[in-house]
Amino acid sequence: MxxxxxxxxxxxxxxxxxxxxxxxxxxxxxxxxxxxxxxxxxxxxxxxxxxxxxxxxxxxxxxxxxxxxxxxxxxxxxxxAGYRQETRLPPLDQILLVLEQLEPELARHAYPAYVIDYKFRYWMVNSAAAVLVGGIDKLLRLAQSAPTVFDVIFDSRNGLKSVLREIERLQIEQIYRFKLYNQFRRFEDFYRNLVDNMRNRGWPQEDFVNFRLLWERTDVLNDIAQQFEIYSVTPRVSVNIGQNVLRFYLFTGDLPWFERMLYVVMYHPESDADAHNAQQLTYSLPKECLRLWEIAPEDYTEEHQDPDDE
The missing domain is CATH 1.10.260.40 (lambda repressor-like DNA-binding domains)
Structure with a gap:
């Protein structure tokens, strides 16, 4: 229903x-x-x-x-028509059990890495991701708002537009990926109301207008030519940090315990030179992860299955 x-x-x-x-x-x-x-x-x-x-x-x-x-x-x-159930995440304790096992690997990863759910809401982010948003303090402030991927890449106040090259291509690719991952959930509230929800996130008006325009023109069902032009299994991003331009591949994998509900995304350098330069920027950061369900717990306690329903 x-x-x-x-x-x-x-x-x-x-x-x-x-x-x-x-x-x-x-x-x-x-x-x-x-x-x-x-x-x-x-x-x-x-x-x-x-x-x-x-x-x-x-x-x-x-x-x-x-x-x-x-x-x-x-x-x-x-x-x-009411013949399909809306998606509900597994019980929170089951999710946390898996994330806590995954956490050490993400914390050791020398490059940005994070876990998102099917709504593209962040659950866990490693410290190396701080290089993308201007430092640990800014990453912590951002985490307090229970951000989505769209908040990070569209809201110009986060500073990512000045860091990522060809950011519009990444924005389109992420919208495409969201629609592709959720193509069987289009009837659900979160999907139907996504644009309105982004309107209410407090972005600058220009950023929201840009998001809505790209959302409306990205079609995962009918435009096959667009699919091959946009979608990449491992998209590439170029990052401006100081005097360096670092190039990464983004590897995304779903956590198999949760049936395409949670995904891990890991940056991997394109070359040895990119790896060396990136490690120079992240070596002094703590090898830990931000647990967003602890930072903003009110945003992570709903929509879960009742254990008795399993």
């Missing part, structure tokens, strides 16, 4: 989504109703698209079949 939507709101949103999928395929309402669904009239489909009727699962599946929807589109309609 979709968390914050009422029954009437779900019907309206589902109807608008059905209509959008139909129109994207260039199909008229009458053609779908009479020729593809073999209905005696267009009334039932009109009622669905106008948000006056919630289709039964059998009807919905037939509609999805004749529209030739993708698996992600099927998940979206099933979710809006």
């Amino acid at each position: 979709n968390g914050s939507l009422s029954e009437e709101e779900r019907k309206v949103l589902l109807g608008a989504t059905v209509r959008r999928f139909r129109e994207q395929r260039g199909l008229s309402l009458n053609h779908v109703a009479y020729d593809l669904l073999d209905l005696n009239g267009a009334g039932p489909l009109i009622a669905i698209e106008q948000g006056r009727r919630m289709p039964q699962l059998r009807t919905l599946r037939k509609l999805m079949s004749v529209l030739k929807l993708t698996p992600a589109e099927i998940a979206e309609l099933e979710g809006l």
Whole structure:
């Protein structure tokens, strides 16, 4: 069941989504109703698209079949119709058990590394990441706001725009990655409300407008050419730090205990020279990690499964 939507709101949103999928395929309402669904009239489909009727699962599946929807589109309609559950993280103690085992490896890593969840919210960040935001003190201040990846790379007050070269390319790649990782969660509250939530994060207006523009133009389902142009398994970033330009690959892997809910991201230098220069900047930093669930605990205690539900 979709968390914050009422029954009437779900019907309206589902109807608008059905209509959008139909129109994207260039199909008229009458053609779908009479020729593809073999209905005696267009009334039932009109009622669905106008948000006056919630289709039964059998009807919905037939509609999805004749529209030739993708698996992600099927998940979206099933979710809006109430046939899919929203994602809930495992119990917090189970997550912390894994993160505490992972923590020493991230702390020893000489380059930035962090753990995020499927909402791109940070859970743990190593001290080496401080070189990206101007020092440990600034990293601590940033951590107190329970930041997301989008806060870090779009909010110009964090200073990353002056550090990362070709930051727009990274911004687009991260939006693309978020949409790709969550393509079967598009019906969920966090996904549908993401743009509005970012509006309320207090960014400078120009930064939010830029985020919204890039969000709207990044399509992971239909623009195949864009996918191959943007997406990289190991994206590259160039970082300006002092007189140095350091180049890294970003390696992202999901933590297999959590079924694509949490991911670890680790920077690795592109060359020996990059490794040497980066280590010169991070060798004096403490080999530890910031535990964001302890810094801002109120942001990490919801949406978890009840252990009794497992």
